[in-house]
Amino acid sequence: MSAFFLCFSAWSAIALGLDRHHEDVWGHEGTARQLLHLRRAGWLVLLFSLWLAARPAGGGTPASLGVAAWVVALSLSALAVTAAVTWLPRRAPALAGAALVGGLTAWAGGW
Amino acid sequence: MNLNTLPAGAAAAPQPAKTPKDREGFRQAMSWLHTWAGLVLGWLLFAIFLTGTLSFFKSEFNLWMRPEVHGLPAADAHVAPKALAALQRRVPDVTQWIMRLPDERDPAVTLLWRDTGNGRFETLRMNPQTGEAITTRDTMGGDFFYRFHFELRTAQKGRWAIQGRWVVGAATLMMFIALLTGIVTHRRFFKDFFTFRPAKGGQRAWLDAHNVSGVLVLPFYLMITFSGLMIFHTLYMPSGIATAYRSDKGIDSNAYFADLQGEKPERRVRRGASDKVDPLPPIALERIVDAASTRWSGGRIGTLQARRDAEGRAVVEVTRHEGDRLQYRPPRLLFDGVTGQWLEQADPTSPAVTTYGVLYGLHMARFAGPGMRWALFGFGLLGSLMIATGMVLWTVKRSARRQTPSQRKGAARDAATTSAPHTTTPRIPFGERLVTAINMATLGGLPLACGVFLASNRLLPLTTDHRADAELACFFSTWGMALLWGLWSTVVRPHRAGWSVLMAAGAAVWTTLPLLNAITTPTHLGITLPAGEWMWAGMDLSFLVTGALMGWLAWRLRPGRSRQHKAASTRTPRTAPEAALAATPDVSTSGA
Numbered sequence: 001m002s003a004f005f006l007c008f009s010a011w012s013a014i015a016l017g018l019d020r021h022h023e024d025v026w027g028h029e030g031t032a033r034q035l036l037h038l039r040r041a042g043w044l045v046l047l048f049s050l051w052l053a054a055r056p057a058g059g060g061t062p063a064s065l066g067v068a069a070w071v072v073a074l075s076l077s078a079l080a081v082t083a084a085v086t087w088l089p090r091r092a093p094a095l096a097g098a099a100l101v102g103g104l105t106a107w108a109g110g111w
Numbered sequence: 112m113n114l115n116t117l118p119a120g121a122a123a124a125p126q127p128a129k130t131p132k133d134r135e136g137f138r139q140a141m142s143w144l145h146t147w148a149g150l151v152l153g154w155l156l157f158a159i160f161l162t163g164t165l166s167f168f169k170s171e172f173n174l175w176m177r178p179e180v181h182g183l184p185a186a187d188a189h190v191a192p193k194a195l196a197a198l199q200r201r202v203p204d205v206t207q208w209i210m211r212l213p214d215e216r217d218p219a220v221t222l223l224w225r226d227t228g229n230g231r232f233e234t235l236r237m238n239p240q241t242g243e244a245i246t247t248r249d250t251m252g253g254d255f256f257y258r259f260h261f262e263l264r265t266a267q268k269g270r271w272a273i274q275g276r277w278v279v280g281a282a283t284l285m286m287f288i289a290l291l292t293g294i295v296t297h298r299r300f301f302k303d304f305f306t307f308r309p310a311k312g313g314q315r316a317w318l319d320a321h322n323v324s325g326v327l328v329l330p331f332y333l334m335i336t337f338s339g340l341m342i343f344h345t346l347y348m349p350s351g352i353a354t355a356y357r358s359d360k361g362i363d364s365n366a367y368f369a370d371l372q373g374e375k376p377e378r379r380v381r382r383g384a385s386d387k388v389d390p391l392p393p394i395a396l397e398r399i400v401d402a403a404s405t406r407w408s409g410g411r412i413g414t415l416q417a418r419r420d421a422e423g424r425a426v427v428e429v430t431r432h433e434g435d436r437l438q439y440r441p442p443r444l445l446f447d448g449v450t451g452q453w454l455e456q457a458d459p460t461s462p463a464v465t466t467y468g469v470l471y472g473l474h475m476a477r478f479a480g481p482g483m484r485w486a487l488f489g490f491g492l493l494g495s496l497m498i499a500t501g502m503v504l505w506t507v508k509r510s511a512r513r514q515t516p517s518q519r520k521g522a523a524r525d526a527a528t529t530s531a532p533h534t535t536t537p538r539i540p541f542g543e544r545l546v547t548a549i550n551m552a553t554l555g556g557l558p559l560a561c562g563v564f565l566a567s568n569r570l571l572p573l574t575t576d577h578r579a580d581a582e583l584a585c586f587f588s589t590w591g592m593a594l595l596w597g598l599w600s601t602v603v604r605p606h607r608a609g610w611s612v613l614m615a616a617g618a619a620v621w622t623t624l625p626l627l628n629a630i631t632t633p634t635h636l637g638i639t640l641p642a643g644e645w646m647w648a649g650m651d652l653s654f655l656v657t658g659a660l661m662g663w664l665a666w667r668l669r670p671g672r673s674r675q676h677k678a679a680s681t682r683t684p685r686t687a688p689e690a691a692l693a694a695t696p697d698v699s700t701s702g703a
Binding site: 014068072074075078086 | 307323325328329330331472478483486487489490493
């Protein structure tokens with residue numbers, strides 16, 4: 001669960017770091033530096049969520065199952081982000097922020 | 112795939128250096144390979160992918176198609192000894208049995224047994240509380256989708272199974288090639304990562320749908336095709352075994368399989384039909400079950416089996432439930448049948464075997480809970496959609512390419528000759544029409560045939576001879592008729608209603624399924640919903656959703672719509688159904 005939210009926000013950041021989507025969302029072009037930062041942040045969050053998923057949790061799920069679930073979440077959230085930038089481009093940053101918060105709470109709550 | 116995004120004169124334009132040109136050359140070659148590897152076996156791949164996707168819910172289909180199993184009480188801790196006692200009352204001289212314990216996906220105890228008679232295994236389903244046998248209708252159930260997806264099974268008792276596996280293997284290899292070349296062909300892999308522009312219509316939207324459904328779920332596709340190939344590695348690449356397991360008596364492939372399962376070869380007994388085996392002695396099952404649970408610290412037991420080993424001693428093998436770990440072939444414990452004493456654990460842990468087990472396990476997804484299973488199911492649908500959009504793209508691209516030169520001068524003439532509803536462009540080459548016909552039969556006909564298969568399960572009289580095969584006959588004849596219809600509506604008498612009619616028929620069948628269910632069985636929504644039996648209700652509800660989706664597609668593809676669409680958009684792809692589909696916004700996320 002936390003993997004899905006975290007991946008969603010990560011993919012969103014990467015998407016917002018691509019000039020086409022950046023323009024769709026905010027209506028103007030971002031500077032190269034802004035775009036790069038967004039993409040970097042996205043990759044970092046992705047790595048962070050993988051690390052969370054692979055850590056043998058207290059719940060007893062083996063790391064192999066955790067990583068498999070993470071890969072599924074990775075694809076699912078990428079689909080969700082695609083849908084978001086296609087149909088709700090203006091809301092995408094808010095959704096990404098909410099997902100980041102949601103992901104962290106879910107992780108803290110042990111899901 | 113991405114030919115259209117190449118600058119028109121890329122090859123002819125003067126290139127500054129040699130390297131980019133070479134790269135373009137490589138990309139073009141890969142693009143060619145991608146197109147043709149995809150087209151040649153695409154139809155077969157679509158069928159394999161779709162039935163494979165349905166197989167994620169094999170147990171649920173098995174249940175739905177055997178409504179007699181409905182309403183069983185939950186099993187308690189003593190289910191195994193109870194079932195064994197019931198079996199022995201029925202078959203006193205049983206020599207071997209395999210017992211599958213009930214779990215959340217299958218409430219009945221399933222027993223395979225054979226006695227001193229002809230040596231064939233018989234199947235018995237029983238009530239987990241009373242041990243009462245449940246007679247179910249004769250059907251292949253979800254196993255048909257499962258069997259079809261890896262060996263193109265066409266009858267209950269398999270025929271041409273090995274040949275089918277070879278064909279599927281070749282198709283899978285093609286899919287793997289198409290995936291890899293697709294990555295190479297995709298020029299702006301990350302730039303286009305989230306790009307889907309349904310509003311642009313036509314080829315652009317189709318290409319986006321193909322790319323998005325292809326790229327985002329790529330890990331799943333690579334995993335599923337590669338593991339699919341690996342599962343039958345012994346069939347496709349036999350020379351490894353032939354080299355390593357050579358003995359005086361020729362090639363001993365049984366030793367290889369025993370090694371793969373972590374078994375000692377001497378424990379593995381091959382029993383011929385005529386061999387005489389003594390009936391099993393009384394088994395200390397209660398003790399064995401307890402011991403196994405303790406050893407696995409509460410892990411679930413999947414199956415139990417009892418047999419005589421090579422020395423004639425009765426042994427009981429306990430296999431852990433498959434939901435407990437990713438790797439296929441769960442660990443097994445071996446017990447002495449009479450004393451209940453633990454003998455050994457078979458759990459191969461060498462890296463190669465583990466890798467193989469993990470790949471196998473990922474492919475089968477037996478580890479997956481409901482959420483994960485639905486996600487994988489959705490990925491499978493997306494994969495089917497990726498193949499489908501690829502196939503349609505082939506025709507859309509050709510029709511677009513053919514039109515661009517003639518369109519400008521033809522625009523005036525088009526307006527003058529107000530085209531009657533039944534005229535299509537007469538100049539579509541035969542090959543393209545044939546491809547469209549087969550597209551229709553595969554993409555529209557297969558879902559229809561699956562629906563008819565499920566309907567026949569409810570409609571065929573229970574006393575029909577070879578009932579399971581009769582259900583399959585319904586499936587294949589529907590599919591055949593869809594092909595005839597496709598040929599009729601594209602090659603023989605071209606008209607625009609082809610896609611729409613097929614989809615509408617599919618929608619009608621799928622939405623009728625819950626109704627048929629309600630008329631013929633007590634497992635319908637009126638009962639299962641209030642009782643909260645989500646496994647049963649979920650099937651009916653999913654059928655309704657499938658029907659609704661197909662109905663929606665039929666509506667989008669209806670013949671009159673393309674003309675309105677034509678008026679609205681600036682770019683006009685000529686093949687009407689494809690244009691209409693392209694305009695459907697969430698075709699990539701919903702799936703059919």
